[in-house]
Amino acid sequence: MTETLFIGLSLSSILLLIALGLSITYGAMGVINMAHGELVMIGAYTGVLSGIYLNLNLLFALPLAFMVSALLGLALERLVIRRLYGRIIDTLLATWGVAIVLQQLIRLEFGLSFFGIHVDGLGPGLQSMDVPSFLTQPFEIAGVPIQTYRSFIILVTLLLTLLTWFLMYRTSMGVQVRAIMRNPQIAAACGIDVRRVSAFTFAYGSGLAGVAGVLLAGFKTVMPEMGASTVVDGFLVVVVGGVGSLLGTVLASAMLGQINGVFAILTNDILARAIVFGVVIAIILWRPRGLFSFRSR
């Protein structure tokens, strides 16, 4: 039973990492970023490439992937999303196009494949990332075997959640972000540079996606399509938790991850996911604003 809960917990933490970024971008800016999954994928590829070319191990790939995805997010905000604030459905459609473009860029090795150049670690095929040996050896606590890599994921998620909480609730930047969440016009009237803060927020959320990508790469195959399914899961977590609520996102990912984990043991993986979707529909019908949310906006 503890092992089931533990697997559920590690599923929850990956879910949380993906949802955390989405929660920030959706909550603060009203942007449905369908390319978030592709930022996860780019993070995973950053991990793979830094292993091949820079000989960096996973620990160093984490900050690198954060940087790469954050910069990409910044560019995305500047080029596309900035023009679409207030048109929520259009952000969904435009970023869907961006997602296709990003997937194809990796598949076509940034266009180099047209010239017959092959870059190791890119292209349509499957890639994998090596996990350093100290993260693969299982250890025991009081006779219960614990998988090191899974606990590492949980640890990283915990740290990043705390960091996000600190940034949002203990810094002046965080105050500005929360002000924008509640009411962007009034925030602007109070002298907050909404554009600049939004751009930073988006970059930070994207960076979190990059980190999630590296962690995913540690136990999943890396391929151009890997991100597409994660964005839906992440988004459901955000909505169930309540838009803009950090606590809600944490609890919703814990709940959905555990439901998935427990039912995967009781029935099978497919039915477990179906049950998760059913629970999500019921919750949205019951409380459209999510389990934890403030009113207004």
Next chain:
Amino acid sequence: MTGNTLFKLGDWGIYALFIVTVLGLPLVMDDVFWLNRISKYLVYGMLGIAIALSWGYAGILNLGQGLFFGLGAYMVAMSLKLQSYTSTQQGSDMPVPDFMLWNAEPGAPTELCCIVQGSWLWLPFQSQWFGMAMAIVLPVLIALVLSSAIFRLRVSGVYVAIITLALVLLVRLLIIDAQPITNGFNGLTDLGWLTVAGIEFDPYMVSTYYVVAVSTCVVLLLTRWLVSTRAGLILQSTRDDPNRSRYLGYDVAAYQVFFFTVSAGIAGFAGMLYVIAAEFASPSFLDITFSISMVVWAAVGGRSSLIGAAIGAILINTIEATASETEMFQEAWKLIIGVIFVLVVLYMPRGLAGLAQDLLGRISSARGSGDKQAARSGAPAE
């Protein structure tokens, strides 16, 4: 001629041009392979109409339209599967789908009722008409229940999109999980042909193209009529301001439920036609990618124009098919499509239909000033 009548003429002109082109195509194109392809794209055009109806006219973004399309497809595919040669030749009185035999436990009777658990669900599908009726009835029923729950509880906006999205993924997983009776990931392939009054509708035959083409035109005209009725106008008012419509005494939810359900029915019908033309049904119809693609087609064509959305769907799919077979674009076409989506959303939010309207508007204003000039120059001569 005033600008308004020109708009109306332009509108009807485009509808007439569309219908004439679609129905006249077999006269100029004798490549049955391409005709079959285009009939599939016409089905996609019908999906575009369904999306424009719910999104453009009702303001309800359904990100799970694939659910209704997929269910419609599966219902007909089940019937046609039982008509196929492999199903009728299993040495039983009743036809038995081949994949059930592979899934059956040793010693299970080769009977449709009990060869695998739940296979009795297939029994009524021995009648082709039952399958065809269910292809519309089932989507309509599900849409009715779903939309009643959604709109009576006043769920709106993005949340509707998320519920429909979650539901299509849920049903997709159920279909995959029910592998013994649905053939799981592989879907239903090797289907028989639709047979009506002794005529077999071979997908690569002009008559099958006409079945699809006429259906598309009829659906287009019916929907166009529907949105111009009183109910259609009230629907548009609920889109623009649900609260005001409510204060005026209209039952907003009832209109939303009705049009959501009509849209689902069209999608189910489209699913049925798709199976007749494409000869397979697969869980990929319920993939999230497919449902979002439909919305993108409608966005490119013009989300608030029925015919615009239909043309958008047909155009994108034809371009995709041609580009993916041209050697130069073979690898890059998806990239190009992605860039086009982004550009359309950024710079052409009203899509192709908006472009056409602007063009007509420019012509009519030029005409208008021309008329004035003519009047002015004509005046002294009098």
